[in-house]
Amino acid sequence: MVATEPVETPTQQAEAAAEAQGTDDEPEQTEQECRGWIAVRSRYMNFDLIAVSFTATVYKLDGDAATQVVQETVDYTAIATNGLFVSRRRVARPVPVDGALEGAPEPAPTIISQAQIPAVAAASGKPLVMLGGDEGFEPGQFRVTLRPTVRHGKLRVHPAITASEDAARAGRYRIIGTDGVVPAELTDTNTTDEYLQVPDTTTVETDWSEDILVPCMPRNMPKTVDFRWTDFRTWDGVSSRRIRTLHPTTRHIFFAFINKIEENYRLTYRVAQAYRTFAEQDALYAQGRTTPGNIVTGAVGGRSNHNYGAAVDIYDVIAGGAIDWSGATYPDAVEVGDAFDLDWGGRWTTIVDRPHFEYLTGMTTRQLLAEYNAGNTFTYDGRTYVNF
Structure with missing residues (x-):
């Protein structure tokens, strides 16, 4: 094997020049290559x-x-x-051995x-x-x-x-x-x-x-x-259409939420539920109570963040289009949701709702309903939303 000399960086070249001069001082008349x-x-x-x-x-x-x-x-x-990403780093000064000074002034x-x-x-x-x-x-x-x-x-x-x-x-x-x-x-x-x-x-x-x-x-x-x-889109046309029903303040967040889960973890989550009307919420509340099925919500119409376009329910779509109901990948989705300051229903203590992520509006659903009834609303893409 033929030995080869390692490629020197500009800093290493300057150090070699100093060594050749037989001194530990900065090399004289040695210029480092200009780089950026x-x-x-x-x-x-x-x-x-x-x-x-x-x-x-x-x-x-x-x-x-x-x-x-x-x-x-x-x-x-x-x-x-x-x-x-940019820190204001201060150069430390040694404290005198005799302890006469608590510390020395730091440079700018x-x-x-x-x-x-x-x-x-x-x-x-x-x-x-x-x-x-x-x-x-x-x-x-x-x-x-x-x-x-x-x-x-x-x-x-x-x-x-x-x-x-x-x-x-x-x-x-x-x-x-x-x-x-x-x-x-x-x-x-x-x-x-x-x-x-x-x-x-x-x-x-x-x-x-x-x-x-x-x-x-x-x-x-x-x-x-x-x-x-x-x-303004996700991997999935169904999810994109559903996100476009949400409150306009939240849409770019939920688009990014779904895409960031895919980017970091190569998981393709679909939005199963987004905006719901009050009537749709009442029908869901009736399930398991007065209509067949399991109880899936504790909120009547007007008392869910879905009714204000501030929440989604999601699930993981795996190979072949099947749905992973195990919840094994929810910790990855939760990490991304936390970064976007979304509240996860899996942390709730009454009805635990693991597929649910909601935008924090700064108001309770009772307050949102009061704003809605007071007419503090606006129209966007043909839907009426509360101001928050």
Whole structure:
């Protein structure tokens, strides 16, 4: 076997130069190669902790030519538990041995990037991923192309439009094109509505790109590209149609909920129940009491969050289209539901309802019913919803 010398990073080259000079001091007249790094943040709009899995391809641009230089896949298997993607890290000072001082003054905080390499990010759930490894990139123009792992109906969106930007469309969200361009002139077709919703006929895209300039900077100061997402479809047309009956405030959350279960755990959950009318709720309440069947609910019409479009019942569809009624995968669904701040019926102590997940409206169903009876409602997609 022929021995080969390991490839040195720029830092290792500088250390070798210092050793050649016969000193532990910083090498004199030795310049490290100028490099830069790229950090990709992929997450749901309004849920900064919930990362979206992806494959990123980085191209070096030279005029009209684009040469692929790296490709990384980040398949998340966890959801982050905190949002400290950038920390203000202080350098510790030693306490004097004689104990004369309680402590020494600390220097001003320094911003340190907390981007993680792809494998670590996937396991930790952190949405900020470092690309470039130890070597980094030669400074210049690059194109970063992201392909989300689950993309049944995804949009890349920009933070909400303010009244000073466009009073008529305040609260809506710009839809960023697949070329990374944020629309300057706003229309109803290049923005979502205020609920992050778009028509079901919206084109389903596959890849989103953005051209960036990567400067010569330390690894802890990468060029960051931010991809924020919203979902408008799931793997299943039945589920998508049912989610579209829910209160508009909750729809993008339940779309993302079903898709994130699939993304993290490769489970295909179907929405069995979503919005219910008061009459449908009364009929369900009668089951096992005055009509045949088992008792499945303790709520009469107007006393279930289903009646206000704020809840779904789901089940796992397995190979061949069969339904897994064992509940073996509910812990995975619950982990995702907790991240989206959904309440799980499996934790209830009266009638335990394991398929049930509901949006926390901030009101009891008694209060929601009072708001409904008082007319504090609005119409959306032909249905009447309570304001919450």
